[in-house]
Amino acid sequence: MQKKQLTKILLATLIFIAAMILPILQEYRDYLLISAFLIVGLEIVWAAVKNVVRGKVFDESFLMSLATMGAVYLGEYAEAVGVMLFYQIGEYFQGRAVDNSRKAITELLDLQADYANLNTRDGLKRVAPEELSIGEVITVKPGEKIPIDGKVIRGVSYLNTAALTGESLPLAVEIGSEVLSGCINMQGVLEVEVSKEYQDSTVARILELVENASNNKAETEKFISRFAKYYTPIVVSVAFFLAVLPPLLFKEALFQDWLYRALTFLVISCPCALVLSIPLSFFGGIGAASKLGILVKGSNYIEALAKVKNIVFDKTGTLTEGKFSVVSVSSVGYSQQLLLELVAHAEMYSNHPIAKSIQEAYGQKLDNKRVKNLEDLPGLGIIAEVDDKKVILGNELLLEQQSIVIPDFTDARNNNDITELYVAIGGVYAGRIYITDKIKNDAQKTVDLLKKMSIDINIFTGDTEKAAKIVGERLGITNIYSKLLPQHKLENLETLLKRQTTGKVMFVGDGVNDAPVLARADIGIAMGAMGTDAAIQAADVVIMDDSLYKIVMAIELAKQTMQVVRSNIFFVLAVKFTVLLLGFFGLASIWLAIFADVGVSVLAILNSMRLLIKK
Template identity: 45%
Template sequence: MKKQDIGDENKSKVSKAPNPKTDQPKEVHSENDDHDHDQIGEEDSDWKSHWQLLLAIAILFVMLTLEFGFAYVPEFPINLIIFSVAYLLAGYNVLYMAWRKAIRFDFFNEFFLMSVATIGAFAIGSYSEGVAVMAFYSIGEWFQDAAVNRAKRSIKALLDIRPDEVTVIRNGKAEVINPKDVGLDEIIRVKPGEKVALDGELISEKASFNTAALTGESKPDSKAKGDTVYAGMINLNTVAEIKVTSLFTDSKLSKILEMVQDATARKSQTQLFISRFAKIYTPIVFALAVAVCLIPYFFVENYSFSEWFYRALVFLVISCPCALVVSIPLGYFGGIGLASRNGILFKGSNFLDVMTAINAVVMDKTGTLTEGVFKVQEIVTKDIEEPYLVKLAAAIESQSTHPIGIAIVQHAGTEKGKALSIAEVEEISGHGLKGKIDGKEVLAGNTKLMKKFKIEYPAEIDSIVYTIVVVAVDKKYKGHITIADKIKEDAAQAIKELHALNIKTVMLSGDKQAVVDEVAKKLGIDNAYGDLLPEDKVKKVQDLKNEGKHIAFVGDGVNDAPVVALADAGIAMGGLGSDATIETADIVIQNDQPSKIVTAIKIGKLTKQIVWQNIILAMTVKLIVLGLGAGGIATLWEAVIADVGVALLAILNAVRIQRMKL
């Protein structure tokens, strides 16, 4: 059977540094390359080829009935003509593909192999067996195509969720147009039950949405005026108006769709091995078939060419690597689909393999194990009014996108007064921010920032467990703001399940050690390190790799890009708002749940288990029947039944993953 191309040529635009353990060269195809799935049994193929196959089987059945059940049997050349018609009906597509490849001197493929075997059967008068081989082979193709197309439809139904039209408000009137024609800042209207077509900002007072298409979670997500809404969400109850903030091609959903399509094109190491194996295996099989036919001439008394030629044909039929080249890509394709349904996006089937070897998971704290939703808990001042301290901190933190800075800005939202003049803001990685506000030098960050600029602060600050933003004005300590984060609901369960899989857990954070230790203690994490700069995180990960650990790093795909590149697998908590993580990471968890890390590992292991079951099954059966065929015990009938049978078993085993629930 044919090897399925289940994705377009990989065109992923991954922005992270190359990872020699995972990055692979792309396969380059010319215009004239035969994509086998374009030839036989494609989803949109016409019914003619199916009726041809059914007619061929009917003719074969009638002829066998006449041969074994009645006295009258058509004689030569009538029987040859009838069987030839049945043969051409059943095998036209296979013969066509064999011819197309042969004229380009590509003889070592399954189409040429099956053509030689069946034409050879006709040459020695085994007409019914020749037709049977082609008919059963085509039946196997039909079942294979059904399985592959079902997998395609499954993922397509899951991901192809962009509406074809959208209602836009122009000049006070509602117009229904294509989403591609909507510009930035235009207002779109989404009725209850409709899908959101474009990313935007909710301008209605409130609305509730189903986010299952993006996160895998079906529970309603309530939005208020000013909140971000994403394409693919389904409006649940009230008419919602949304101001468009991203064009159709730039939406979160478009990026996800592109990534999943790319994922089906990037092959795993197992797939690459099987592709290389098939290119070597097929010519060896042809050579052995020739040997089976000719070598006995020198050693066997009463040598009969037709007998040994028949054995060679049996050898060719059973040697066809159908189960391997079909079920293995199908297994990985099913794994990607299963992950997608669980809100996990793999950038390639190679990362399914990578996850099976992971024995250490390294995690960032904020936004990974904690919700990253910070709230101001306490404000302490020295020689400055509290409202003014908050305004200074909020003014400089407004230049940052860090969750801590956002919490301060939100807290200061109700403060009134004169707007501040901000200039020369500089972010000092791992420390905080420095800038000029109304002509004064303002520092806002952690205690490392104060130490860097030799600013004295109260010693008791170092003993505070929670996150602290210390503020200094003109080289003098003016106060600090205490901020607390919340641990995610499923974080403890995720750590417990990772330990059950015998996987080491490590937490790396730029937050101070006291905070990190408290979180690690609550969750049961093996090792936790705080007060780390980006380069410190790289060193910690490198130390783990030197110990022989296979590492998955989970965190922010942008800020931790060096660590993501160094790790065997970079996992991003993509959520609904982090565009950059989709570009950077190898795997994206869409709903930000740490428990999905365990799910991703389980899917990888399950996929690899099914793939290797198919490899062992196919090779075992083929070796047995190859020996029987060469020994003259197995006939063409038995060879084709064994070949198609093992292929069907492998396909059924591969599609099993599509129905599994984790």
């Protein structure tokens, strides 16, 4: 559809230019201009006719059609073609922005498992998840997605829950643990008893939430439609009475003269300057944003950005880097380097993100000959012999089970780190390793600047209360909501939207689990470099280089854009009404009318283009 529209615009433009500048075609100039008008304007005229039949009379199509037909009647074919060309170009770019603003969130489909391994008397049978019933038992092998919600009845493992909760730490599960569809089994074989029908499962609910959230999100009504709602009937009524009443009331008043005056009045009233300059102001803002690495998917989101009064941040991958790293090592009886060396070897066969961070912190080649009797204990840690020393690495519960006493002391670093790993060597406590998901470098600066703009800040995260609180305390954010699944994030956002009486609510996230709230918020921003395709497709704005500070820049640029829009509206209307008043009294010629339309359009366009060249 857009290719067809673009072809019409290009063809009409070529004909228009040829008719205006080539001397050899001057004899056929009017015919060529009429042809160009039919190519680019017939669709608009037909749309106006259909809207009139449906009872929707005073819209922009009707006003554009009436004004250009008036120009055709007056013999100003070039004016008619130019007006329709400008209008179509604006509509083309506006249409592209709308079409690209909210595509299907195909990444969410990756949450769905293609099959389930159903346990039968004859062994495993591969079936569709929709065919499963409550009480049936399925087997989930390492690397497979859990197809439906259920409870583990056999096996232990780690689950990758990042797609649902945004939490990058794997979740340890054992017999009795509840598991959710969409999670990925990372290690052991699990047997799961189905606890919900597929349509009630977590994956199905997320897909439904995103669809409903997208439908519930109101789009900003075009300014020109709101303006034309009042402007068009007034102008058309005045033009009608201007053409009809004087000849009826005064004998010396000739109908042809007053009809000419009325049509001149209509040409003056043509909203071309508004139709073109207002979208171009927004497109100027969008273009300036793109130069800064900020992708804005539509002009209506510029307007929403300028009105933001409340921002909700996801935590992992948004405020933080989404990647674990060792920040310090505390050792007793061993050097920190030796302790890290022994622990790295104990973790050498693990794919756990924490294990990877320890291996990266050690930074040297690992020798598997030094490791034996490795025992991986999901939810607890690892026990292995390294250089014939028994190395125990894990949480506090693991060391307690091994009857190892952990010294009771307070380490200041414990207040600033997400995860502590306790280490024992040879049955004796040997230290601890501090691991954190680092806060982004520009997070503090961004939060401080947003506060100066009188914007309220919240954190919604699927992470633990401790992890969320630590990040909140560091950044000075007090409104923190933790342990949230996608449906809980959406519920909290709905509450926030109802409470927000003025301004807009923005959500900033990066994961598939953020897609419903990104779609439902007044303005959704996805962190593009780290974000999933689902988050990027659901969002209204994408920060391409993952810089949080770009959020501040986007809001400031949106406010500058709205200032240009308002100045264009004031300037255009001031000139229009002045010349309209002159036209009413017969003091405006067709040339002044053209200036009031085309000249004002050019000036408004130049004002809009300031956004693209502004530093």
